[in-house]
Amino acid sequence: MVDLTIHTYTAAESGLFVNSYLLETPAGVVVVDTNLLVSDIAALKARLAALHKPLLGAFITHAHPDHFNGALQLVRDREVPVYSTSAVARAIREVADAKRAQWSPVYGAEWPTGTYYPNTELRDGQQVTIDGLTITTSELGQGESHADSYLLVQPAGGAGEPVAFTGDLAFHRTHPYTADGHTGAWLATLDRLAKELELSGVRRLLPGHGAPTGPGLLADQRRYLLFYREVVRRLAEGAPKLSDAAKTDLEATMGRFLPDTPLTWMIGLGADAVAAELAAEADRSSTERES
Numbered sequence: 001m002v003d004l005t006i007h008t009y010t011a012a013e014s015g016l017f018v019n020s021y022l023l024e025t026p027a028g029v030v031v032v033d034t035n036l037l038v039s040d041i042a043a044l045k046a047r048l049a050a051l052h053k054p055l056l057g058a059f060i061t062h063a064h065p066d067h068f069n070g071a072l073q074l075v076r077d078r079e080v081p082v083y084s085t086s087a088v089a090r091a092i093r094e095v096a097d098a099k100r101a102q103w104s105p106v107y108g109a110e111w112p113t114g115t116y117y118p119n120t121e122l123r124d125g126q127q128v129t130i131d132g133l134t135i136t137t138s139e140l141g142q143g144e145s146h147a148d149s150y151l152l153v154q155p156a157g158g159a160g161e162p163v164a165f166t167g168d169l170a171f172h173r174t175h176p177y178t179a180d181g182h183t184g185a186w187l188a189t190l191d192r193l194a195k196e197l198e199l200s201g202v203r204r205l206l207p208g209h210g211a212p213t214g215p216g217l218l219a220d221q222r223r224y225l226l227f228y229r230e231v232v233r234r235l236a237e238g239a240p241k242l243s244d245a246a247k248t249d250l251e252a253t254m255g256r257f258l259p260d261t262p263l264t265w266m267i268g269l270g271a272d273a274v275a276a277e278l279a280a281e282a283d284r285s286s287t288e289r290e291s
């Protein structure tokens, strides 16, 4: 008997290729991340309905709308638990209205009109058991977003290998979102995550964007971020933002680093945030040298 079948709903490019995972167990379905746009959220709901099993719970990996926007359509009331770590829940409460103000003019009626906040907060390392699945949520702090976490899912009775849902800690074959300006912390998180997944014996990683792969994806993301930071550092020359010409240069350079890869508009989107982050890092290290 198979205790866990993982289905995936992936948005088109307009919805950033974001993945929602449907973990089907004998008694129901657990959803990991809930998509971005109204039409994709409706398609995710249809995918869930086609399994003819009840929704047992939903998990939100981190505080970005392409992961939390669909919770309201999935869970109208408190009928099922919507889990996240406490830090992720707090960050969603802090950013949801600002994200709607920023992106509703771009996406129009495709942006959901309301937000459903996680109703069940988890401590770092807390385990939840749902229909035989053991799901462990670990807090990772700032990284790709203002609050990241990942899930380790162990099928019933220890049968089968654990799998990791890593949210946006590593994008697989798309350019990543860097506009929250925590790339330094993100690099440290990638190191920690790689060690933890190795200790847990995880060989299968299911990312927020892109196809399932192995933990080697974390090293790929690390190399991308190191190179991106280096190019921004060179182009910014200490300034907390990049000129339009410098952004064009950055886009061309990262395009050559990761060719034939979508979401290229993310490259320029994060440029100023990372320039500001690097300028602040330089300020801090010169203050440390003087004192």
Ligand SMILES: [Zn+2]
Residues within 6 Å of the ligand: 018, 064, 066, 067, 168, 208, 209
């Ligand atoms: Zn995402």
